[in-house]
Amino acid sequence: MADVKCAFIVQRPQYKGETSRLALTHALSYQTVEVLLDDGDTVTPSLCFVGEGVLGISKGQNAMAPYGINSSELHVKNCLLVDLDVYVCKEDLEKYGIPEDQLPDAADMEAEKTINVVPFAEIEKIMEEAKHVLFF
Amino acid sequence: MKLGVLVSDYKICVETIDRMKSDNLGLVLVQNGVYHAVLKEGGKESSLLGKTPRLYVLSEDLQSRGLSAEQVDKRVKVIDYSGLVDVIFNDFDKVAWL
Numbered sequence: 001m002a003d004v005k006c007a008f009i010v011q012r013p014q015y016k017g018e019t020s021r022l023a024l025t026h027a028l029s030y031q032t033v034e035v036l037l038d039d040g041d042t043v044t045p046s047l048c049f050v051g052e053g054v055l056g057i058s059k060g061q062n063a064m065a066p067y068g069i070n071s072s073e074l075h076v077k078n079c080l081l082v083d084l085d086v087y088v089c090k091e092d093l094e095k096y097g098i099p100e101d102q103l104p105d106a107a108d109m110e111a112e113k114t115i116n117v118v119p120f121a122e123i124e125k126i127m128e129e130a131k132h133v134l135f136f
Numbered sequence: 137m138k139l140g141v142l143v144s145d146y147k148i149c150v151e152t153i154d155r156m157k158s159d160n161l162g163l164v165l166v167q168n169g170v171y172h173a174v175l176k177e178g179g180k181e182s183s184l185l186g187k188t189p190r191l192y193v194l195s196e197d198l199q200s201r202g203l204s205a206e207q208v209d210k211r212v213k214v215i216d217y218s219g220l221v222d223v224i225f226n227d228f229d230k231v232a233w234l
Contacts, residue, residue: 016167055146055171061200061201062199066197097176
């Protein structure tokens, strides 16, 4: 029995395509449903936002009103609610001029986890430690 | 030619726009193209903002992404879908989507 680490790396903004949204839903499903890669294995997903991926997680999103779809912000909050580890690249936030207080938390949902703003070196370490690295 | 270009990506559109020949270019920033109107990457605004004085951004796509009209560069006019229809029909001979 092993703990299999999976790293979901989001490198594209949300909404234009389904790709970046899939990273959130896949990571969320690994955290909440017993998805086994092999019998007896447990899976620990990590969700990381890098590059243009950091653009898609600002708080205050409202995609429901104009387009009738749930916002990516809500997906991120759900990830935090189920104790998924969410990481955002510090250098890329700075590159795009996004302040850390623009990132959402899920305190209103009584989540204990918050987003981890980390240097890219730490995200590299997460990728190194993961058995499977998936880019979206 | 009055050419209207709907810019729907952040990174990949700039070189294509540089190659387009139009004496009357208009840029409509939609979908992920709206980041051109707001972001200052590395402290610098998007180079698209200097391509033409006729710049528009779609309010619904700002709203979806948690961005507000107050964050938009002053050179860019914020329009809604109704305004977009007016711009497409009244201001351009041709419209391209990137």
